[in-house]
Amino acid sequence: MPELPEVETMCRGIRSIEGLQVKSFQMCECRLKPISIHPRASEIAATLIGSEVQQVSRLGKRVLVRFSGKQILVIEPRMTGIVMLENPPNQTHLRLEFTLVKVGSKARLTQAVSSAASKEEKKLLFWDRRGLGTVRLMSSEQLEECVINRLGPDGLQMTPALYAKNFGSSKREIKVALLDQKLVAGIGNIYAAEILFMAGIDPRARCDRLSGKQWHRISDATQEILSQAILHEGSTLSDGTYRNAINGEGSYQQCHRVYDREGSACSRCGKGKIARIIQAQRSTFFCPECQKRRGLHSSLLGQ
DNA sequence: CATATGTCCTGAGAGC
């Protein structure tokens, strides 16, 4: 489930398309229900063919591809989507395919010298097993209004003060609030659990009961967990769905200390067993010993 | 306004 570190890894992995020109675009034929795309694929193709990729960037859990001509392709992988260059896990769930070429190679390409042309070509693929991902082509004004204005600060930009300001008056449980992209952008179910474990905070604690000191710990843990997960190219869970841009696995799942570790001994206190509870219809993993509502467990003080 | 719940989608895995 691509969260901030996985989407950041996708963006870094496809950055080599910057400067290339769109030669073709198609929505792949597929027996499955088509993904949500707007405008229609044929219209996107008509708009983008011939334009140049100016910049690849990340906005929360979305991948943005800016083109000359000011249009921006906004890709939301949601649960199982991957933006990649090559080697999709299978053809069945391949949803979109761009063919990109070096600028200026158009003359050669139109002569259909395919062997020479293919060396210059690069693909940009969107693969999505469950098909919950969405793709939108929009102007920068639409991006501002429909996306940016509805997102909180990026997870890597959070500070104790921003946490206190955005979360401090909410009555919701902290774990549930961390998933709200209007409060902070990029955190999902895996990293919310890992952040709260590192911070030593009970996931059921109400936001409006947390102290400045606790927001400080959550802020520090957010930086640490997200940046480490990026260094490990994200988390590929046991279902193997998440891959990087060339179909490799992330490795941060090996560093998970609570997520999907129900029943195992806590790696910090050694006493607790990792518990799984349901909050807002989603699994939450935590150590009931290290993550108590009040007070700082003594084993945390050394960290 | 804030918060809670239902919905979409596919395939893996459990249970019989």
Place this chain on the structure above:
DNA sequence: TGCTCTCAGGACATAT
């Protein structure tokens, strides 16, 4: 073996 059922959780629509 093959059927049915449940579950996974992104973001948004709708309900309270």
